[in-house]
Amino acid sequence: MKQWFAKGLGDGIMAAMPAAEIEEFFLPLFRDAGMPADMAVFTRHESEGRLHCxxxxxxxxxxxxxARAVGAEPCEMPVRSGLGLLAGDERAWEALFAE
Structure with missing residues (x-):
């Protein structure tokens, strides 16, 4: 399995700006790479027992x-449940999470 990366963006209210910055940085790289189905960024609200997500x-x-450009850290592949596609193509769901 290849390496995934994760970056905390803050609580739900504050995460909008960093998410937009990631999307803005990602899109030219995505286009330059030929828009591959397996190149994507997903987001999820996670609480892990804290008051705020x-x-x-x-x-x-x-x-x-x-991922490296924005300081994301290596992580395990996330489970699909609760993820939203932030940047990439809808084909990413099938390419990355095929059962």
Whole structure:
């Protein structure tokens, strides 16, 4: 399995700006790479028992350049449940989470 990356973006209210910055940085890289189905960034609200949820961005292995540029850390592949596609193509769901 290839390496995934994760970056905390803050609580649900504050995460909008960093999420937009990630998307803005990612899109030119995505286009330059030929818009591959396996290159994507996903987000999920995670609480882990805390009072406030934190939004976490998950970068697929093909998005490693973008992940490193924003300081994301290596992580396990996230489970699909609760994820939203922040940047990439809808084909990413099938390419990355095929059962």
């Amino acid at each position: 934190e939004v976490v961005a998950y970068f697929s292995p093909a998005a490693a350049e973008a």
